[in-house]
Each structure stands twice: as structure tokens, then as C-alpha cells.
Amino acid sequence: MSNEITRRxxxxxxxxxxxxxxxxxxSDAVRLTAQQAPTAPPVPRVPGIFPSGLGERAPGExxxxxxxxxxxxxxRTPLQDLMGIITPSDLHFERHHGGVPNIVSEDHxxxxxxxxxxxxxxxxxxxxxxxxxSRIQFLECSGNGGGAYNRDRMPTEITPQTLDGLLSTSEWTxxxxxxxxxxxxxxxxxxxxxxxGGDSPxxxxxxxxxxxxxxxxxxxxQNGERMRPGQGYPLRLFLPxxxxxxxxxxxxxIEVTDRPTYxxxxxxxxxxxxxxxxxxxxxxxxxxxxVITFPSYPYVLPDGGxxxxxxxxxxxxxxxxxxxxxxDGGRSWMDARVQGPVLPKCTVRFRHLFEWGGRDTIIVSRAxxxxxxxxxxxxxxxxxxxxxxxxxxNHQRAWKIVSTGEVTFGLGDLV
Amino acid sequence: xRRLATGLALAVISCGPAAGGDGADAEATYAGVSxxxxxxxxxxxxxxxxxxxxxxxxxxxxxxxxGEGLPVGRGTVEQGRQVxxxxxxxxxGATGTEGPNDRLAGGEPWVENAPQGRxxxxxxxxxxxxxxxxxRAMPQLTPGLLTSDQTYAVIAYVLYLNxxxxxxxxxxxxxxxxxxxxxxxxxxxxxxxxxxxxxx
Numbered sequence: 001m002s003n004e005i006t007r008r009x010x011x012x013x014x015x016x017x018x019x020x021x022x023x024x025x026x027s028d029a030v031r032l033t034a035q036q037a038p039t040a041p042p043v044p045r046v047p048g049i050f051p052s053g054l055g056e057r058a059p060g061e062x063x064x065x066x067x068x069x070x071x072x073x074x075x076r077t078p079l080q081d082l083m084g085i086i087t088p089s090d091l092h093f094e095r096h097h098g099g100v101p102n103i104v105s106e107d108h109x110x111x112x113x114x115x116x117x118x119x120x121x122x123x124x125x126x127x128x129x130x131x132x133x134s135r136i137q138f139l140e141c142s143g144n145g146g147g148a149y150n151r152d153r154m155p156t157e158i159t160p161q162t163l164d165g166l167l168s169t170s171e172w173t174x175x176x177x178x179x180x181x182x183x184x185x186x187x188x189x190x191x192x193x194x195x196x197g198g199d200s201p202x203x204x205x206x207x208x209x210x211x212x213x214x215x216x217x218x219x220x221x222q223n224g225e226r227m228r229p230g231q232g233y234p235l236r237l238f239l240p241x242x243x244x245x246x247x248x249x250x251x252x253x254i255e256v257t258d259r260p261t262y263x264x265x266x267x268x269x270x271x272x273x274x275x276x277x278x279x280x281x282x283x284x285x286x287x288x289x290x291v292i293t294f295p296s297y298p299y300v301l302p303d304g305g306x307x308x309x310x311x312x313x314x315x316x317x318x319x320x321x322x323x324x325x326x327x328d329g330g331r332s333w334m335d336a337r338v339q340g341p342v343l344p345k346c347t348v349r350f351r352h353l354f355e356w357g358g359r360d361t362i363i364v365s366r367a368x369x370x371x372x373x374x375x376x377x378x379x380x381x382x383x384x385x386x387x388x389x390x391x392x393x394n395h396q397r398a399w400k401i402v403s404t405g406e407v408t409f410g411l412g413d414l415v
Numbered sequence: 416x417r418r419l420a421t422g423l424a425l426a427v428i429s430c431g432p433a434a435g436g437d438g439a440d441a442e443a444t445y446a447g448v449s450x451x452x453x454x455x456x457x458x459x460x461x462x463x464x465x466x467x468x469x470x471x472x473x474x475x476x477x478x479x480x481x482g483e484g485l486p487v488g489r490g491t492v493e494q495g496r497q498v499x500x501x502x503x504x505x506x507x508g509a510t511g512t513e514g515p516n517d518r519l520a521g522g523e524p525w526v527e528n529a530p531q532g533r534x535x536x537x538x539x540x541x542x543x544x545x546x547x548x549x550x551r552a553m554p555q556l557t558p559g560l561l562t563s564d565q566t567y568a569v570i571a572y573v574l575y576l577n578x579x580x581x582x583x584x585x586x587x588x589x590x591x592x593x594x595x596x597x598x599x600x601x602x603x604x605x606x607x608x609x610x611x612x613x614x615x
Binding site for chain 1: 422445446479543558596611
């Protein structure tokens with residue numbers, strides 16, 4: 001019965017069209033079809049490419065690290081192009097002090113000596129035979145974001161990549177340093193190590209032994225494969241939550257000591273001038289920080305309506321417990337949605353849906369970590385530290401959206 | 416603000432309970448999973464190869480503030496002037512102030528944001544760090560090139576440029592650790608500790 005009704009309805013409709021004189025000739029019918037038919041992307045009618053040994057990005061998706069010139073010592077992760085929390089290994093930021101050495105894994109050795117019972121050298125095969133752990137954790141250069149600190153040179157046309165791209169997150173795999181120190185037997189009285197890289201300047205840093213015993217890794221894996229050369233292949237020290245420079249790459253030597261060595265990078269380089277004329281030394285931990293990666297410069301919102309603010313938050317002291325977003329320049333705050341899993345000393349992705357009314361709007365984020373620390377404003381850092389350091393700049397960042405939809409960096413009413 | 420007078424002070428602060436003894440049994444967990452060695456793990460795995468004193472000495476080249484690690488050798492200011500002209504001047508300028516790379520000399524005291532920036536004279540804490548760094552990392556494009564005599568000499572010269580030692584100074588394993596740098600007591604312990612207290 002239903003079929004009969006349907007058919008009759010169709011006949012009636014078709015008759016109606018003809019009766020109304022809408023279709024007079026066959027050519028009219030063809031023209032009508034061409035005007036009203038829906039369009040859709042073409043379907044390939046030939047087979048595509050066959051499997052290959054190594055995957056590639058889509059030709060239209062080519063995110064790139066940013067670096068200033070050929071001899072630059074840093075490249076920055078395109079934060080605005082990324083999703084979730086993992087940084088693709090080939091987009092992980094780099095910071096070197098003598099370029100990336102060309103090391104053959106099979107030839108590499110780690111020497112562990114000093115205040116130990118048994119000085120030993122380890123080949124990579126030795127190290128990879130020890131019980132292994134993997135962790136997803138961030139790595140950030142302590143100079144990251146320093147470009148947004150100087151009140152006389154505050155940029156506006158700057159991307160998240162240029163400002164904060166010395167931040168990346170990977171799954172790191174390796175052996176706890178504590179396992180190796182157990183093997184060599186640390187002597188009583190030991191309190192520091194010296195970690196030395198195998199790059200041309202033998203980059204070296206002193207690290208307190210309690211950090212090393214707590215959660216330091218000898219890392220050789222990154223995101224499911226062997227670590228990239230730019231990240232320290234074949235072996236790096238990985239110190240979760242601590243400033244990037246201490247995570248010595250191309251690690252070839254650990255000396256267990258009873259005091260710091262006071263290397264160039266922990267005295268004249270990575271120390272933080274304070275307003276009272278002194279400088280903070282051994283400032284290892286990266287404090288809680290968040291960055292809105294969308295919308296951000298140079299994106300232009302094409303129209304008002306619903307948009308989702310997205311960003312990253314992290315803390316070197318543990319887990320992120322809260323991320324708040326303001327769409328009125330920091331006067332009022334709302335809890336952003338934090339995507340799990342929330343891991344210690346790891347980035348989280350946060351998101352906040354908001355309806356942009358097309359008026360000038362300043363969006364800001366701030367992170368809180370499990371110690372109760374709230375990401376400060378730049379004014380708070382200026383008050384505490386004075387105007388002169390480029391390191392450990394974790395203050396709140398703001399983006400200003402104007403009526404044309406253009407987005408620029410700023411600190412809004414935070415100062 | 417507590418001044419960081421000696422390395423020993425910081426060492427005491429940073430010596431946690433896990434630091435002593437044989438360093439066994441890390442109790443860390445990650446995401447709720449213990450990272451301690453499994454209970455069946457042996458006291459020693461026996462992996463790795465013994466490193467005798469000669470092997471350690473090949474790589475143990477760093478220098479501590481008390482002079483530990485400094486090799487035999489000596490150099491004068493005048494010898495250092497020659498070394499500097501050959502290996503350093505191109506990047507650091509004829510008197511260590513012209514660049515294009517880091518400015519090395521400058522008698523001015525450290526002032527935050529001062530145009531001369533960080534120099535050896537106003538920001539380097541220990542003279543021994545000069546040996547440690549120059550010998551392993553300089554010249555930038557051919558690091559490790561300088562002999563110990565050349566290294567002592569060029570250190571004597573840059574300390575002279577900074578008006579820290581006189582023109583007749585001789586640097587060696589005894590005199591270098593005895594040099595008191597103007598920035599010796601410039602540094603303070605990191606007092607940030609997270610939490611909801613004052614921002615530092």
C-alpha cells in the first residue's frame with residue numbers, strides 16, 4: 001500500500017511540474033540539472049599509490065620548525081599547527097651549542113665515574129638491556145618566551161611558535177639513571193653529578209644527585225623510535241620538568257661529585273639576573289605556564305560566532321590541576337576543559353568554547369599546578385625579578401582580537 | 416636573599432635522602448606505575464665494562480673551582496696576547512670588547528640590562544671555569560685545539576683585559592684557582608618553590 005501511495009505521489013508531482021510549464025524541452029531539462037545538481041569532491045577512478053617503507057605528510061600539510069639562519073643554534077616547534085600534546089619528532093625544537101654531532105650508535109660510549117665503587121663504560125647495547133621505562137613529558141628551554149618580557153620591546157606580531165616554540169612533548173624511553181648508578185655504586189658523600197655531552201664543545205651541566213635519583217632518565221627513545229640526532233641521539237640525559245639545557249644531549253660522561261663543577265653554562269649563561277643586582281643560579285625547574293595556540297597571530301577570524309580557544313599548559317613541578325581562560329582581558333575567568341590524561345611534568349591540551357561577538361576581545365589563559373602555584377602575570381614577575389632576565393618567563397600571555405578578526409599578541413590589561 | 420657563597424652550601428641543600436649509600440631502590444612512580452626495579456632484579460646486572468684510571472683520564476678533563484682537574488702548564492699575559500690574536504680575535508675583537516661574538520672584557524660592574532652585557536669581569540664566578548670552558552669548547556669552530564700552555568696564557572690575557580690580574584701575571588694550576596673573580600659572590604640560590612606563596 002505504501003508503495004502505491006509513493007508511486008502515485010511521484011506521478012502527481014511529475015505531472016505538476018510539467019503542468020506548470022517548468023520543463024518545456026529536453027534541453028531545458030539538461031540545463032536545470034546542471035544548475036541544481038549538488039557538487040562533491042571528485043572520486044579517484046585510478047588506484048592510488050601503494051604501500052611504502054616510510055610515510056609522508058599530506059602535500060598540503062607541511063608544518064615546519066622556524067629558525068633564523070643557517071648557522072642558527074635554535075629551531076622552534078610550530079605550536080599553532082599542532083593538536084593534542086605530542087610533538088611529532090621531526091618538529092621537536094632544537095637548541096645546540098655546537099651543532100648536531102654525527103654519532104654512530106654502535107660506537108657510542110657512556111663513561112660513569114667519580115664517587116663510585118666501580119667506574120664503568122656502557123655501550124648502547126648495554127644500556128638498552130636494562131629494565132626500560134617510558135614517559136610522556138615536556139621539554140622546554142629556559143629561554144622560552146623571553147621575547148615577551150622586556151617592557152620596552154614587547155612584540156605584537158608574533159606567533160606562538162616564535163614566542164614559545166622552545167617547548168615540545170614526547171614519549172621518552174630509556175633507563176632510569178638510578179639504575180645505572182646502582183650498577184656503579186654511588187659512594188657516600190656524593191651529592192651532584194656532572195653530565196657531559198659528546199658534541200664539539202662537550203656541553204656540560206651539574207645536576208643535584210637527588211634529582212637524578214628521583215626521575216632522571218638516560219633516554220634513547222622518542223615517540224616510538226630511536227631519538228632523533230637533534231634531540232641527542234643516541235643518548236641524552238632527560239630531567240623531567242627541568243630547564244632544557246640541563247637535559248644534556250649526546251651524553252658521553254657522568255661524573256659523580258660532591259659539589260657542582262660551575263661550568264660556563266651554569267654560571268655565565270643560564271643564570272637569571274634579579275632586580276637587586278644578584279643573579280639566581282641553578283634555577284632548574286620550569287614553573288607552570290600556559291599558552292593559547294588558537295586563535296593567535298597571524299590568524300584572522302573570518303566571522304563572529306562560535307570558536308574554540310585551544311592551548312597547552314604544563315608545569316615542571318607536577319600535574320596541571322586547572323586551566324582558566326578569560327575573554328575579557330583577565331577580569332573574569334572560566335575553567336577551560338582539560339583533556340586527559342593529565343600526566344606529571346607533561347603538557348595538557350585545554351579548550352574553551354566561546355561566542356565571539358565581533359568586538360575587540362582580549363583572551364588570556366592561566367594554569368595552576370598541583371603545588372597550588374598559579375601562573376603569574378608579567379607584572380608579578382617584574383615586581384619579583386626586575387626588568388632584566390630573559391629566562392623562566394612563564395607569565396600569562398594574551399591575544400587581542402579586533403573587529404576585523406585580526407589577532408595580535410599582547411599583555412592586555414595584565415600590566 | 417641568601418647568597419650562594421660556596422658550592423658546599425648548595426651541595427648540602429641538595430643532598431636528598433636518595434643521594435647517599437649505594438643509590439639503590441628508586442621509589443619513583445610514573446602515572447601510578449612503579450619505576451623501581453622489579454623485585455627479581457639482581458644487585459648488579461654486570462653490564463658495562465670496567466673503566467680503569469687511564470680510560471677515565473681520557474675523558475675526565477673538567478676543572479672544578481678548587482682547581483681539581485687543572486693540568487700541568489703555564490702561560491703569561493704576553494703569550495696570551497699572541498694566542499688571542501691567532502685564535503680568538505676574529506670573533507671577540509682585538510681587545511675582547513668589539514665582537515661580533517660575546518664581549519669578554521669590561522671593567523664595568525654588573526648592571527641589569529647594561530649595554531656591555533655579561534663579561535668575564537662582571538659576571539664570571541670562578542676563574543677555573545675559563546679553563547674548563549676554553550679548553551673544551553674554544554675556538555668555536557676548532558674546539559680542543561689549544562694546548563694547556565696556550566689555554567693558561569689566553570686566560571691570563573683575558574683576565575688582564577678585565578683588570579683582574581696584572582700584566583706580569585702567570586697562570587698555572589696553582590695561580591688560577593687563587594684568582595678571586597669580581598662576580599664571585601654575585602649569585603643566589605634559586606628560591607622558587609612552587610605553591611601558592613609569593614611569586615619569585
